[in-house]
Amino acid sequence: MQLILFWIFAILMLAFGAGVVLLRNPVSSALSLVMSFVALAALFITLDAFFIGIIQILVYAGAVMVLFLFIIMLLDLRSEQTRRLNLAAWTGGGLVVAGFLGLLARVIFTEPGFAIEKPPISQPEISDVSMVGWALFERFTLPFQIIGVLLLVATIGVVLLSKKELK
């Protein structure tokens, strides 16, 4: 059962990911990406990472992609005209992608430690939200604070960048 679920969601995720790359219309790409994120969130849930899964939906699909769509609408982008085929770019890109796939296969299938099954959790009654919270506030306090500062900086940066002209 788990395996079938995994396959379904994995295939969905990959298919919609391919959709992002292959579709012409930017809006279609954006919507495709949203669906990919939802499938990914499902995969997170299968991995017992409930908190992360929900956060993925809320933040990525809910906020980030909405922002993307806003900008696409703002800029009023048309579909990409097909310009002449850039052979250099396609060969280069193809090579890099192929190389990466090869490496990936090599690493994953030669390493014996990757063929393990999902081990059982010893205390499944403790919710992973509280566990993540503990880890976040106990061991990663400083990075947490810095992330806060980062968000502040990003906000200020965006405000500045959006001005029409600086006086």
Add this chain to the structure above:
Amino acid sequence: MNAATIPWIILFAPLVAAALVLFFGRYSKPLSAGLAIGAAALCGVLSWWLFFQPDAVEANRVFWINIPGVFSVPIGMTVDSLSKVMLLVVNTIAPIVFIYSLGYMAHEEGYWRYFAGLALFLFSMLGIVLADNFVMMFIFWELVGVSSYILIGHYYSRNSAAEASKQAFLVNRIGDFGFMLGILMIWLATGTVIFSEIFEKIPVLQGGGALYLTVACVLVFCGTIGKSAQMPLHVWLPNSMEGPTPVSSLLHAATMVAAGVYMLARFFPVLVVTPMAMEVIAWVGGITCLAAGLMATQQNDIKRILAYSTISQLGYMVLGIGVAPNPDVPMFHLFTHAFFKCLLFLCAGSVIVGMHHEQDIWKMGALKNKMPFTFLCTVIGALALSGFGFGPIGFSGFYSKDLIILWAVDKAPILGWIAVLTAGLTSFYMFRLLYVVFGGMPRSDHAKHAGESPRVMVVPLLLLSIPAIGAGWPFVERHFFQLGEHPHAPGVVHLVLLAMFLGGWALAWSLYRRAEKDPLVIPLFANRLYIDNLYTWLVRIFQDGLAWLSGWADRWVVDLLVVQVPSKLTWACGYVLRFLQLGNIQAYAFFFGAGVLGLIYLLIAR
């Protein structure tokens, strides 16, 4: 005060005097002169006292460098018959010349500098005489060169004097280079530089092969070629006449230039077993003798005539080293030559002072009545130099010079007859000098108004005349030298020599007795065989060549290889690499991805 410490006092007294004059001499002229003369007189007295003591070869040796078994250089004194005689020569003439300087330098500039330099010279010369090893001798050899440089360049504001002192030092240096190589070769073969030990190791030297020993001896002889102004390094001596005349008489006639001969005499036990080296030495001496004699006949400066005469007589001494069986034969000539040449130079100085520092003989004339004592002493000196004598009696030069000539005729006939010819030349140019300077009619105002020099200058002349006459007499020289057997030369040589003397005199009489200007003009001799021109040309070629080479190296090696190539290479690299800036984001992403891929491959997948 015993015989062991006396040599040390003799050596260092002049140095102390020099230091004191250096610090305090400028405040008082009499003080500087007094210190120098006092030191010289003290050395003179002590040398005479030491002469009558028994020999002490290893008196008080102090080690300067001591690496046992490898290299030890002592500072020690050799007091044997050779050094005692040389000490006598140096320390008898030195006080006389110093006293003479009182008169000569009375109105000259740099009084205290002069006496300090003279005292320093005396110290250096005594170091050479007393040295018991090659390195110590070499050190003092160089010191003598320095003193000579200081004294020749006494009138340093004169360009010619500065050039002359530089030339003297540099030419000497060339000879000294060979000398040093020779010392090194000897040291390599025997492991020591001390004379007495080297002489004990002569069989070791001979075992190293005749070629090695010959080369070493000839290299050591190079030092003499430089210091004693043999061909081809003779060019500095005539120019050294730029110094004050007492300096010329002491250094460049009697003592310093004789140091070369003294060194060969000291080294004689090794030379005598190296016949090839002896031949080289004899030939160099003979050629020098003749060439200098020829050049002297055409010189017009009174001091230069005497300078070339000195070179010629040094040639005789070196020839003597080469042909005689023991070193006392040339040392005998060194002994007599020191006295009469010093006398002649001091007479020349007297004439120069009387002529208000005019040195051209063609501006002089008829001085014999105006400067009678000088004239008398010059005649005595000239007769001694020309070797006037008949049968068993004669002036000092007669005995010493003729002895060398006889040995030369015996051992190397060609050189012998060259020496005989030169004797005639000697007579000719000395009588030329006498007739032109003292005879004839006055040729300038100075000559008309000349007068005798002050007593402080004339008395030394008279003092020196005594050994000039008598130092060669057998019952005198017997105390100083063991001349050994007589050479087997045909008796006709004596007659030929007498004929040469008279012939030279006659020729000079006929040509110069009433001459207004020189009737004989031989450009080859007057221009000193063009050797000076040759040297100038050589130096110029070398300098231009070196400059050209340096320029080439700078332009093609340094500039091209070290400057241009890196700069052009960097520029080229920059030009090529700039094409990586494509401006296209995806291109950059591609490079990025490819790089990351490579990294992953290297780190993980390998």
Add this chain to the structure above:
Amino acid sequence: MSMTPTLAHYLVASGLLFTIGLAGVLLRRNIIVIFMCLELMLNAANLSLVAFSRFNLTVEGMPNYSGQVLVFFIITVAAAEVAVGLAIIVALFRARQTTHVEDLNSMKF
């Protein structure tokens, strides 16, 4: 053939997603779409992290939540980055009137 997905499954999925994102970055010519493919790559990494976090248990038998905390951070940073990046793209569009990546080549030699 296992009945449950192994770690390798998740890693392969993550890798493929990353590759798809990489291909998009290299091959699409609209800057916004390139940016979206960048997000795909980030998410692939997130999946990988969560998978490792789940499969490598600590000594107490619980998953190692450091991985999930890191994913949390990555999501946050990605959000901030998207905001700023889009602001820059908007400014760029205002200046150049194009989002075609080949037209943005004023840094070319």
